[in-house]
Amino acid sequence: MTLLLTVFAAVISTVVWYTRPVDNKLCTGVLCWLFWGASLMWLVDAVFEYAELKAEYFNPAPLDMLNDAFLGLSVIALALVVWVVTLLIKDPDGKVKAALKNKNKK
Amino acid sequence: MACFTATVAEAVIVTVATQIIKKKENNSLSAHKFSNGNAALKSSENEKIRFSRKLMWLAKLLWGGSFLLAFEHLWHGEVVPWFPFLTAMANSESTTQMLYEIATVGVAMAVLLTAVWAVMVIVSNVIEKRKDAVETHNEESAV
Numbered sequence: 249m250t251l252l253l254t255v256f257a258a259v260i261s262t263v264v265w266y267t268r269p270v271d272n273k274l275c276t277g278v279l280c281w282l283f284w285g286a287s288l289m290w291l292v293d294a295v296f297e298y299a300e301l302k303a304e305y306f307n308p309a310p311l312d313m314l315n316d317a318f319l320g321l322s323v324i325a326l327a328l329v330v331w332v333v334t335l336l337i338k339d340p341d342g343k344v345k346a347a348l349k350n351k352n353k354k
Numbered sequence: 355m356a357c358f359t360a361t362v363a364e365a366v367i368v369t370v371a372t373q374i375i376k377k378k379e380n381n382s383l384s385a386h387k388f389s390n391g392n393a394a395l396k397s398s399e400n401e402k403i404r405f406s407r408k409l410m411w412l413a414k415l416l417w418g419g420s421f422l423l424a425f426e427h428l429w430h431g432e433v434v435p436w437f438p439f440l441t442a443m444a445n446s447e448s449t450t451q452m453l454y455e456i457a458t459v460g461v462a463m464a465v466l467l468t469a470v471w472a473v474m475v476i477v478s479n480v481i482e483k484r485k486d487a488v489e490t491h492n493e494e495s496a497v
Contacts, residue, residue: 250426254422278418281411281414281415281417281418282418282419282421282422283418283422284415284418284419285414285415285416285417285418285419285420285421285422285467286418286419286421286422286423287419288415288419288463288466288467288470289357289358289361289419289420289422289423289463289466289467290423291466292459292462292463292466293357293459293463295462296458296459296462319426319429322425322429323422323425323426326422326425327422330421
């Protein structure tokens with residue numbers, strides 16, 4: 249479930265990156281690297297688990313599935329936080345800088 | 355148990371290598387400019403993606419994946435914020451199991467990420483070569 253949610257997030261962030269304006273002010277590339285990196289790594293994990301459990305791998309207990317889904321959503325939330333922090337630090341439009349300057353003037 | 359440590363190790367090595375190659379590329383670029391009397395580089399040479407940038411793609415992929423997997427290990431209680439940071443280090447039996455997992459799953463993860471990056475580099479090289487060929491063809495037909 250975690251792998252599935254991360255792959256969906258990776259595909260969506262790649263589509264957003266592809267349809268972005270050329271200047272890429274939103275820094276969506278960060279999300280692509282995070283989600284694709286994690287998806288590929290969890291894919292390997294899934295292959296090893298499948299080799300061990302065989303068909304049983306596709307019949308997880310409902311409680312395990314719920315926990316995995318919760319983990320997947322938490323991973324997406326964490327990646328989004330990393331992305332927002334990166335965006336604010338890079339500050340491509342200078343909005344943070346402008347806001348701080350205005351605060352100093354007051 | 356701690357499979358992501360293999361990719362973290364690779365990420366550190368790749369990041370250091372990227373910085374060294376970047377420095378060398380900058381030095382050779384400035385030497386080239388100096389020898390040509392600051393003349394502009396050929397447009398195709400200018401537009402080509404540097405190898406250091408391509409290597410940075412691998413570093414980003416490795417760091418990104420390792421970061422989210424580290425969070426997963428934290429979630430499952432396999433990584434703790436106090437020494438020795440890995441719960442599998444508690445006894446020799448679980449340490450052996452952890453090392454086995456790093457050597458199998460961890461190395462496989464690192465290999466897959468590197469293979470995906472290699473495909474990305476090959477595709478970008480093919481695109482650059484095609485672009486060069488089109489530019490040369492256009493220049494020749496203009497003459």
